Amino acid sequence: MTQDFPTPQKPSASQGLPVLEINALRKLYRAGGMFSGKQIAAVDGVSLTLSPQPQVFSIVGESGSGKTTLARMILRLVEPTSGEIRLGGRPLTGRHRDRIDDFEFRRLVQPIFQNPFEAFSAYLPLDSYLINTAKNLKVAEKTTDGADVVEDALRSVGLSFDRVRGKFIRQFSGGELQRISIARALIPNPRLIVADEPVSMVDASLRMNIVNLFKTIKEEKGVSFVYITHDLSTAYYLSDSVVIMNKGKIVDAGAPQDILANPREAYTRELMGAIPRLGERWTEIEQIKADALARDAGVGEAQPLRARA
Amino acid sequence: MIELKNVRAGYGTPEAFVAAVDDVTLTVHDNEILGIAGESGCGKSTLMRTLYGDFSGGLKMAGGKVTGNFTDPDSGRTTTSEAAGFQDLWWDVMSYVPQGSMSVLNPIMKVEKQIVDALPKREKKGSKADLRQRIVEFLAGFGLPETVLDSYPHQLSGGMRQRVLVAIAAFVRPRLILADEPTTALDVVVQKRILLMLVEIQRRLKNTLVLVSHDLGVHYQITDRIAIAYAGKIVEVGPTAEVFESPRHPYTEALIGALPRVGQKGERVGLEGRPPSLASPPDGCRFAARCPEAQAICRQSSPPLTDKAPNHASACHFR
Numbered sequence: 001m002t003q004d005f006p007t008p009q010k011p012s013a014s015q016g017l018p019v020l021e022i023n024a025l026r027k028l029y030r031a032g033g034m035f036s037g038k039q040i041a042a043v044d045g046v047s048l049t050l051s052p053q054p055q056v057f058s059i060v061g062e063s064g065s066g067k068t069t070l071a072r073m074i075l076r077l078v079e080p081t082s083g084e085i086r087l088g089g090r091p092l093t094g095r096h097r098d099r100i101d102d103f104e105f106r107r108l109v110q111p112i113f114q115n116p117f118e119a120f121s122a123y124l125p126l127d128s129y130l131i132n133t134a135k136n137l138k139v140a141e142k143t144t145d146g147a148d149v150v151e152d153a154l155r156s157v158g159l160s161f162d163r164v165r166g167k168f169i170r171q172f173s174g175g176e177l178q179r180i181s182i183a184r185a186l187i188p189n190p191r192l193i194v195a196d197e198p199v200s201m202v203d204a205s206l207r208m209n210i211v212n213l214f215k216t217i218k219e220e221k222g223v224s225f226v227y228i229t230h231d232l233s234t235a236y237y238l239s240d241s242v243v244i245m246n247k248g249k250i251v252d253a254g255a256p257q258d259i260l261a262n263p264r265e266a267y268t269r270e271l272m273g274a275i276p277r278l279g280e281r282w283t284e285i286e287q288i289k290a291d292a293l294a295r296d297a298g299v300g301e302a303q304p305l306r307a308r309a
Numbered sequence: 310m311i312e313l314k315n316v317r318a319g320y321g322t323p324e325a326f327v328a329a330v331d332d333v334t335l336t337v338h339d340n341e342i343l344g345i346a347g348e349s350g351c352g353k354s355t356l357m358r359t360l361y362g363d364f365s366g367g368l369k370m371a372g373g374k375v376t377g378n379f380t381d382p383d384s385g386r387t388t389t390s391e392a393a394g395f396q397d398l399w400w401d402v403m404s405y406v407p408q409g410s411m412s413v414l415n416p417i418m419k420v421e422k423q424i425v426d427a428l429p430k431r432e433k434k435g436s437k438a439d440l441r442q443r444i445v446e447f448l449a450g451f452g453l454p455e456t457v458l459d460s461y462p463h464q465l466s467g468g469m470r471q472r473v474l475v476a477i478a479a480f481v482r483p484r485l486i487l488a489d490e491p492t493t494a495l496d497v498v499v500q501k502r503i504l505l506m507l508v509e510i511q512r513r514l515k516n517t518l519v520l521v522s523h524d525l526g527v528h529y530q531i532t533d534r535i536a537i538a539y540a541g542k543i544v545e546v547g548p549t550a551e552v553f554e555s556p557r558h559p560y561t562e563a564l565i566g567a568l569p570r571v572g573q574k575g576e577r578v579g580l581e582g583r584p585p586s587l588a589s590p591p592d593g594c595r596f597a598a599r600c601p602e603a604q605a606i607c608r609q610s611s612p613p614l615t616d617k618a619p620n621h622a623s624a625c626h627f628r
Contacts, residue, residue: 062496173583203348208567208579237569237577261572274501276526278553278570284505285530292512
């Protein structure tokens with residue numbers, strides 16, 4: 001039935017090689033028009049390693065920090081200017097003889113994007129789309145085999161084949177469709193999933209269901225995740241390792257409890273201090289209220305309006 | 310300041326009307342920051358447009374009454390109006406920062422002219438140079454340099470355009486600022502600066518700020534009171550600190566409980582299911598299908614929003 005096809009050689013944990021290794025990766029973009037020689041480094045000398053054990057590795061940063069460019073290079077959607085990416089010890093970039101080819105790559109690494117409504121065709125029923133994915137990735141030869149593979153993948157995310165049979169994307173909520181895109185990513189039983197802001201368009205009440213799925217998939221299926229986000233709370237909750245990016249560089253790295261709960265780097269502290277967190281009010285708000293009370297009481301001089309942060 | 314009584318507003322024809330705001334009663338007080346929170350499609354933007362009296366783009370009021378009483382702190386004069394007449398008060402007594410505000414500036418007009426055009430007469434007294442200087446100083450508080458005034462919108466980043474809109478809305482010194490997701494697309498560091506500026510301005514002018522945000526953390530930080538919207542209804546309203554500490558409505562409780570927090574690794578669980586369609590809402594409580602405490606009565610009758618503690622109301626049969 002399923003899995004009748006030769007599986008490409010998977011870099012396994014037993015081989016002891018890192019799932020992903022990135023060395024001195026750079027991506028330069030031209031800036032300032034066609035004839036300008038100016039260049040901007042979207043990613044500037046990034047190196048990181050995902051150990052062989054399944055894990056959630058979060059890349060956190062504000063917009064423009066380079067985290068999405070980094071994710072797109074890992075997904076082979078953007079060619080690096082220089083540097084190296086290796087998957088299970090084998091190169092993804094450059095012209096090496098043992099470079100992982102595109103087909104093998106798609107079976108080993110799968111993406112999950114921010115907007116699930118743009119991740120599927122609007123004109124194809126989802127069951128056909130998912131079965132086609134299984135056939136294209138040669139996980140299944142016939143449609144009936146494909147349905148079994150898809151059923152397995154959908155069960156992993158708490159759905160069933162009947163739920164998607166003959167249905168189009170507009171018939172699903174954002175949260176449910178994001179679950180289906182996770183199921184799509186699971187079809188080839190990949191080693192690594194790169195998820196770029198996967199819950200930022202999902203409503204708050206449903207967000208944790210998706211985040212918890214990543215945990216379950218990591219533990220039960222041995223899949224590692226690169227989780228790209230600007231949301232430090234979910235990064236803290238979910239991650240085994242976190243790196244903070246700013247202006248194309250990694251500025252802080254470590255276990256979430258070390259770098260997020262007790263930030264030492266100045267940029268991480270600034271970022272943590274600016275997040276509107278529950279349970280911990282910004283000190284500036286109390287100061288604004290105290291100043292207002294002092295003005296009402298006629299105490300002190302009225303200060304000009306100025307930025308507080 | 311503004312009273313909504315049994316307001317029903319939405320889109321469509323009388324035969325096929327979709328009420329995005331359904332039988333909402335809410336009071337917006339003088340000198341407060343009121344937050345409106347809820348998930349996408351719960352009607353919070355429609356509620357804001359109703360508060361602003363902006364009945365364009367097919368939005369209609371199908372029932373209820375919106376009354377505004379705006380008192381000028383200098384003259385003590387009170388202007389009373391109903392929603393249909395609010396348009397005469399725009400960019401004077403009340404201002405509005407719409408959702409997606411980074412794309413509402415005129416692309417072929419420099420920013421300074423757009424700001425000056427929006428100002429009421431009282432702000433234009435004195436020389437042009439003085440006015441420009443006042444605008445420059447005001448924009449600096451939002452982290453915007455003077456060069457912004459001489460730029461076209463396409464020369465500014467999305468975040469800068471968004472800050473220009475928030476700054477104009479505050480510069481006219483209105484009695485009411487309505488801000489619909491004013492910092493959504495901004496980085497957290499810039500977001501914090503804008504939110505602190507809005508609080509500072511509100512405390513100085515003693516006016517009212519109504520803020521819509523899907524981010525409960527933003528509400529926790531800056532609002533005095535919070536209203537929680539679900540499927541076109543207000544299900545809970547009360548002092549922000551109290552709502553976060555002891556939420557009354559099961560939906561509010563689930564929403565707050567689902568949020569992960571830095572420093573806490575304990576299991577967080579989201580809600581199952583999704584809100585009902587506003588085109589065919591169910592009888593009874595609209596949250597009943599997802600509520601862990603729902604009983605037969607919840608599916609039969611819609612609980613009214615009633616006070617369960619001083620100034621703290623919830624729309625639940627049991628809590």
